[in-house]
Amino acid sequence: MVYRILTNTVASITELKKNPMGTMANAEGEAVAILNHNEPAFYCVPPELFAYFQELLEDAELNDIVDKRKHNAKFVKVDINEL
Numbered sequence: 897m898v899y900r901i902l903t904n905t906v907a908s909i910t911e912l913k914k915n916p917m918g919t920m921a922n923a924e925g926e927a928v929a930i931l932n933h934n935e936p937a938f939y940c941v942p943p944e945l946f947a948y949f950q951e952l953l954e955d956a957e958l959n960d961i962v963d964k965r966k967h968n969a970k971f972v973k974v975d976i977n978e979l
Contacts, residue, residue, distance in 0.1 A: 899936050903927045909937065 905923040908931050912919050919928060920940060928940045941949070 897935075901929045901936060903929045903939065905929070906931055906936075908932075912940070 903923075903926060905926060906929045907919045907922075912928075912930055920942060922928075923940075923942070925942055925944065927942075927945060929936045930938050930940060
């Protein structure tokens with residue numbers, strides 16, 4: 897099976913166990929794909945990148961809420977000159 901690696905940096909589980917902080921330092925703030933028997937097992941993500949992903953997820957969830965409410969909304973036409 898062919899796996900798509902979604903990062904520029906990879907490391908084996910053995911490398912990660914030997915030097916976890918060094919493994920992440922080499923990634924320079926990016927995610928690291930951790931390989932087990934040459935297959936991606938998981939990704940290590942630095943805190944700043946994880947926080948960014950959380951913000952993206954929250955934004956997507958809020959957009960879904962807006963889209964759902966927009967379909968049931970009652971709009972009122974307003975003339976800006978009347979305000």
